[in-house]
Amino acid sequence: MYLTACEKCILKSYYGLGKTIRNVRKYHSENSFGFKRKVEKVYNVPEEVLNSRKEQSNFYRLVSAYKEHAHKSADVNPVSLAKSLSAVPELDFKRYGLNECDIVKFENILNTTKAEGTVAEAIDFLNESYNGHISAEFAYLESEEEREWFSRKMEELQYVELDSETKVKLATNLLLSQNFDNFLAKKFPGLKRYGGEGAESMMGFFHETFRLAALDDIEQVVLGMPHRGRLNLLTCLLNFPPARMFSKIKGNSDFPAKYQGSGDVLSHLISSTDLQFGEKSVHVSLLYCPSHLEIVNPMSMGKTRAKQMMAKDGDYGNCSGWSDKILNIQVHGDAAVNGQGVNQECLTLSRTPHFEIGGTIHLVVNNQVGFTTPSERGRSSRYCTDLAKMISAPVIHVNGDYPEHVLKATKLAFEYQRKFRKEIYIDLNCYRKWGHNELDDPTFTNPSLYSIIKSRGTVPDMYFNKLKEEGILKEEERNKIVDENWNWLEQHLKASDNYEPEDLAYKKQWEGITQAEESITTWDTGIDFDLMTFIGEKSVKTPEIFEIHPTLLRTHVKSRLSKVADGTNIDWSTAEALALGSLLFEGYNVRISGQDVGRGTFSHRHVMLVDQSTNNLYIPLNNIHPNQNTFLEVANSILSEEAVLGYEYGMSVENPNNLIIWEAQFGDFFNGAQIVFDACISAGEAKWLWSNGIVILLPHGYDGAGPEHSSCRMERFLQMSDSKFDKVDGDNINMQICQPSNPAQYFHLLRRQMVRNFRKPLVIIAPKTLLRLSACTSIFADMAHGTSFKPVIGEKQYEGPSITSILLTSGKHYYSLAEKRHAMGIKDTAILRIESFSPFPTLELRHEFSKYPNVKSVIWCQEEPQNMGAWSFVKPRFENMIGKKIKYCGRKTSAAPAVGVGKIHRQEAEDIVTKPFFKDFY
Template identity: 25%
Template sequence: AHVYEKEIHFKNIFLVCIIIMLFRRIYIKQILDRISVNWNSILNTVDRNEGTYKVSSVNFGVYLPHSPSQAAGLPQPSITDKGERSAKYFPKRKRPSKADVQEQLTLLKIIRGYQIRGHLAAVLDPLSIKRKKLFRPEFPSRIVVRQHRLAVDREKSYLLPSTTFVGRGQYRMLLGDIIKRLNEAYCNTLGVEFMYDQMQHTRNWISEEVESADRVFFTKEERINILQRLAAVEALEILLRDKLPQEMRLSVWGLESGIIAVQELIKRACWLGADTFIIGMRRTGRLSILANVLQKPLKEIYSLITPVDRGLIKYTHGAYSEIPLPGNDSGVARVSLTATSTIPEAFFPLVLGKTKGIQTREFDQDLRERVWPVIIHGMREINAQGVAYETLKLQLHNDFSPSGAINLVFGTRADYRIEENDPTLSSYCTDVMKVINAPILHVNADDVEKVINAIDMAVKFRKEFQRSVVVHIVGYNRWLNLLPPLDYKDEIRKKATEEKKPVTLQYGKILIDDKVITEKEFDAILLEENNKVQDAWNEAVTQSQSFDWKKWSDVVSPQLPRKNKTIAEGAPIITGYDKDKLINFANLLAKEPVGFALRSSDLIKLKQNSNMVYRNSLDWIMCEALAFASLIEEGYQIRMCGTHVNRRGHILKEMSDDPCPRRHNMIESLFHFSRPFFTICKGTNSLYGTLAFQIGFSLGDPNAFVIWEAPVGDKISRVQPILDTYVAAAKFKLFYECGIVMYIPHGQKCVDAFTVCNGRPERFLQLCSDDEAVITLDPSKQLQDINMIVVNPYNAAAIFHLLRRHNFLPHRTPLVTFMPEDITECSPEFRATFEDLSGDKTFQRFIGESSIITDFNKVRKFCSVLDVFMQI
């Protein structure tokens, strides 16, 4: 038979009909609900004499048109046929009324109100001063739902929208159950701020974590372990109150759950693949962190606060420990508590930089997952210090981001929300964290299990999205009760603190009520922890304690070996390089990259480089680039940061209308490495934060050559606290070996130079620890004993040898280099040749006379105006 268009043989049609009949007999109801009645006419009017049937396509599959002999009078059957339908199998749906639609929209607004403003009604104040402890999960708060109201009928069922997860698998729920679950999720002792995040998938992830029933379940043994740890923290705080009341500023008494939060953070992060933690904090709770988190012996901790060496503040020193993980015989967590200063929030950028240095020192992408920064902020400091905002903005840059940090805020005051007349004018002390869209979890410190739930959520968020997260633990300081009240607010707070039971007693009562332990077992736990602390104190008092600074180093193990040269005592450090390689590097730096449409200014710069190579007259920029290239070839990583670092022309941009044009790294193009060895970070105007970050990076990677360049004009007054703490006093106070290189463009050309320029060499010379009464003839010994090196290079060759010598020193010392303000304009006397950079040349501290003078009368003499006046 002839086939026209799309045809199916009769045998196939017959087989299809048999299959349809079988399905009709077995699943009559299901088939009738889905198949039009017009198919019956097709099945009953098949012309068996015809050999074929024509088939043509329609919207929903294919239909079988009648044969030419049956064309008259038969309608075309189709699944989408608009003919009459059976009312029995296809009842008409009832359109929802306008009131039902309005109620459904109101429910959606109420759910969104809980997600946005639920934290305002949460029970966060442990002293019940700001808001009385009144939690009724059956009724929504007015501050949450605002003007949106639903009917009083709580037995009415509503369809749940896709933006909520309170259904936990259900699609419809009663109104009363919806309100109850929303109150339990957002208005209990945990409040969440996250709806300002611009990423929809992160908002959905957080709402699912908060609203779902997948909470952290604690076994009987785990709850007893939590109680034991709380008792250990409280025992140490009570000892400080009784034995050393003058050191109560280090106390965290009243915020014991914050220490439990740090312990749980390390444990749960290790379950997700992390193994190294860099902790930064100021002083509140520092002793408890050392004792309960880093597990330092109490006898050694007491040496930090005993009257030995009273003039030295020792609790600011760092520490490092390898903590065995519970339930894992071979696994350990490497925890480093960074040494800090008394300057508020100065440790914040330092810790992030140190973490970034450890993550990149082995060029291992897995280190981003394994090394986590943990920042413990104070309530007042994070809201008032500008460096906190600077550091948060730095995390938005890839070159400064450690792939997210866990920020813990210890709210040790009852007024966890800022007063209305406070000049900061913010709702919470953590509002500054919203600039990076970090979710904020506010939790009541008295609810220990809820604190652990918040930590578990924060750890999962950092692991999932590689972003920062904030956990605000709202507590109070019990030791403030020992101070006399200043105003009526302090009297109210003091009275509330006296009536408040410690969190250890509260949690112990909960376990007793739940029949997890008995009162006798609870008393035994308290007595055991108190005896441990008291015995360690008695042992420390009877024995003379000498402070050993080697035990208080925060260097993360295993420490990378320094790639320095073996230098004999008294011998100069040879910094010259192979001449042929230097010429090859210089020619490549003057070569136009292939496939790049450069701007005219870049082409002029490349032509100038070519002329310098041809004439053998190298300026500052070329000598510096050759020093970088030689160090990279020897395996060093170079990182530059500053406001005007791009004026060197090491990074070329393509001439394009694209707002983000392609970039060409001239120095990295010299080598065919798959990993970046030369990084230029055009930082923001944040001098304070970028310098501290660069210092931390130098501490994290001892083999990295880290450079920070000040703005043009000697403007370094904003970084003076960092200079005093982490540069001048780093070696002898914090026991830091920092190899940071500071470039200071020197030259007061502006009109108001004496008022805005303060990068004068005498300021840094005053900070040097070089004793003028002690003369050291060995230059290497002198470089080892001082706290920093101050240099003013005399020509371009000096900067080449200076940079190479600084990396080859057996010890790490900060280098302060005064450079010309305009390095693009180089006089002929300042230039160098390839011969000056190669061979056995070295850095010359002094330049002697090139010729012998026989006639001293021909020597030109100069003197000051004062000497001339005295001679007259």
């Protein structure tokens, strides 16, 4: 009798074969592929015993094959183009030397009450568990506990029966969704509504998830969802007034008139509501969703974490645990879930420190087509959900034609997330009835698929007929459900003509925050001298038993203590620490995230220190005083921009009392997150009334680094700004874009974000070389009470009638120009710094120019090429508002932000600081 090594291991594991094997002789034989394999010859064991054990071993292999491969042939596609399900060789029992009539033991192998049975009976059980209208991928899970748990639950599903009440509720939700689509189709036939037709079973998923969440004492569900079926969910389950929706369809604003905003399209509407299930309730927040597919997902994760932090049942400063009271759900389209890289980034984030939220339940509404692209052309993998394997997340595949199976899949997914606090996916296989939208003709590109779709009945009707046959629902009961809902929608349609939008903005934790005014306000953002000294000392204080790096001890700790003792030579990192520490002291939380933000890209920040002996982390600012209840969260992120910034945006829109800072490693790294800037940060308040005070730090400056990492592309942000060029700006602009040129200015900008009674995004064109430039320092007096951010910085030593030329500039370029002016002995030229581009500092510039009656020439000086930087933004505003012509001095137009040749860079750097002092500019 010969056993392969694999078979021997199985037998030893299950039947103690190792105790009976004696006199084993090893040799090699060739298999059918010509490769040699090791086999073992076994003596002194009765032939019938070995045959029985081998048969049992082969049966175990068959069971394992079903768990791993049955999903490949499962009947989960309601509109399959294939005539029959594809054969899966691994599921052929003959492959394992078994006969249908063989008696095998079920105990400890199958989750059934029978101790043994035939192979045929086992195959029926396995097909019912793994190869029917619901299947799963879980064999690749790294945890044996999770694999065994999932296997047991899958085999239990066939015994789960829904009660009549649950079935009626499920049928009702499906019928209401269908009826809503029919109503809109009749009343607004030309409307693109992105209905749920073909995917109505998702309503079963939503209702069951919300119900289970309430029963499990989850307080809040944060839901990120694209447009497909969104309106159905809003009106059928999330208490959204149809009158508000119909008013929107008729062209009216969904905001009260007192708010300024441009609004958004119908398919992006939201709801925030309490749902009641018996004596339990849960709050569900459906987030706004830009049309940039999937970008809502990191937003929903960030918003979930911010809510978890408010629940305060985890140590978030040290990233220990998460709240069990807040659940994140994400809904995806099949083409987008694997096509949009932000999803891979989100999965990478999902289990990392300071980003983990305890697992998300993912629903993929698998329409089997992306816009008009068939699924087989939309990906390289078997399933659209294969990205789940990158973090060993299980996937449940379910046929959307079988709503009860969808509920079972939902319950399984919920239980897994609750038990293991990890990601899980439900792949809901369904279809779109009308194509990409209701005005589309999908037969142009998918004639075969839509031939099947048009010839079949609807899911709600098929399920009702099933319940009708079971005697659970009658025709008159169905008619009552549909007619009452139709009449209800008719009433709301009539009411929509006079509908006044409800004021839902700035409630709960946002109480006291408002939209900014059209006027300009100045805020005292200074603090006491004693507080500056106290925080400065605390910002570098470590425990007695803590081995700090010797270089940092000298350049960071001792240097800072010396500076704060004197109140002079305050550098960039010290000013930042004073700003963050003072905000923590005043009761705000602060979070700074990005790549290596703890020490800073340029090794300047060091708010997070590492013990050189134990590798333990320590954040001094989290230990300002013993009873401190606010904290600085330092989130060194993965190498991602899009998902991380989307995450931080989600955190910032949740709570106005959290200062959220995202720092790009270099300024141009932001372009990996351009969607977040375009769709959310720059336009979120105008579209959705979502105010936020997120701070974006973009290191910028030309220092010979080459085309990349020199420019943060400030021109792109300036182009996104709604700062006026024909009238004085107020505070109510979409976002602030500033380039502070000294540490005190940076200090005031950070504090101003929290001190004001409104929130605006702040893009800071941050320095690199200025971080350690000796000329770029501040003193305590610049940050004391009564001081504030200055939109324009003038020069007192260069004022009056003797000045005939003014150079306007910003940022580090000022120091280069001032150094060259000194070297050349120039006395008749003043250099003014614009610190704020948006809002444009019209009043401050007018005030400064009033000091120069004899100016003949005004020159804008910048490091960037002429087609980049602030030139095209400054010129029309300066000339329109100040009334003077302005000339340009900087690099020539260029395709690349900077050159990559050292000699050329040095020559350019010399030219742009020398030319503006020549008289040919007059």
